[in-house]
């Protein structure tokens with residue numbers, strides 16, 4: 115059986131009325147067709163699930179993008195208008211789940227908001243609107259564009275020479291899309307920034323001393339993941355890590371029974 119990847123959902127009001135836990139099919143396609151794992155979306159709502167249950171059920175976790183921002187209280191700052199909207203339920207599931215999974219060596223991959231969650235879970239701070247910082251560019255998506263225009267490749271990302279991302283991609287520079295307003299301001303002590311946009315915005319990170327796969331990217335590799343030469347190695351490596359976790363877990367279960 116394929117490993118099972120838990121994909122965190124976003125809160126969504128269908129027809130502006132009906133509350134849902136939603137997740138884009140780009141994420142499930144990338145997990146199934148590129149990582150080679152079974153994708154299962156789970157609710158980002160601490161009133162209906164426990165962190166320990168998630169750790170038990172899944173072999174790895176995908177922390178997806180999402181429009182609401184991580185609440186600044188999570189990194190010790192006061193809420194302002196610039197911080198925009200929040201999803202406190204997702205904060206309350208994602209942050210402890212990321213910490214617990216990383217400490218156990220259970221694989222995690224963070225994307226966009228998920229990248230920011232991994233950063234904050236390990237002590238980083240965020241800036242609510244990076245384009246307002248001197249020398250920074252606008253990383254937001256074109257608001258009225260088609261999906262293809264929103265997810266078009268927009269800038270290069272340069273990786274640390276010999277770092278995990280350069281090794282994974284087989285290249286020190288790749289082209290990526292970009293669809294975010296916030297960014298890492300101060301990286302936490304174990305957060306190793308491994309990739310940067312031309313304006314020095316952090317784009318790729320890994321967690322120091324993590325016993326398992328713990329990578330995150332600010333761009334959206336789930337878009338066109340089957341074809342994209344940058345997305346493929348990332349999802350394939352994540353899938354391999356989830357397979358290894360499942361195999362090791364199977365051995366433990368067999369020993370017990």
Ligand SMILES: N[C@@H](CCC(=O)NCCCC(=O)O)C(=O)O
Pocket residue numbers: 178179180181182183225226227228293294295296297
């Ligand atoms: N809110 C954060 C994270 C941005 C992010 O995840 N964007 C994906 C949005 C996809 C969509 O729903 O259109 C930020 O703005 O930095």
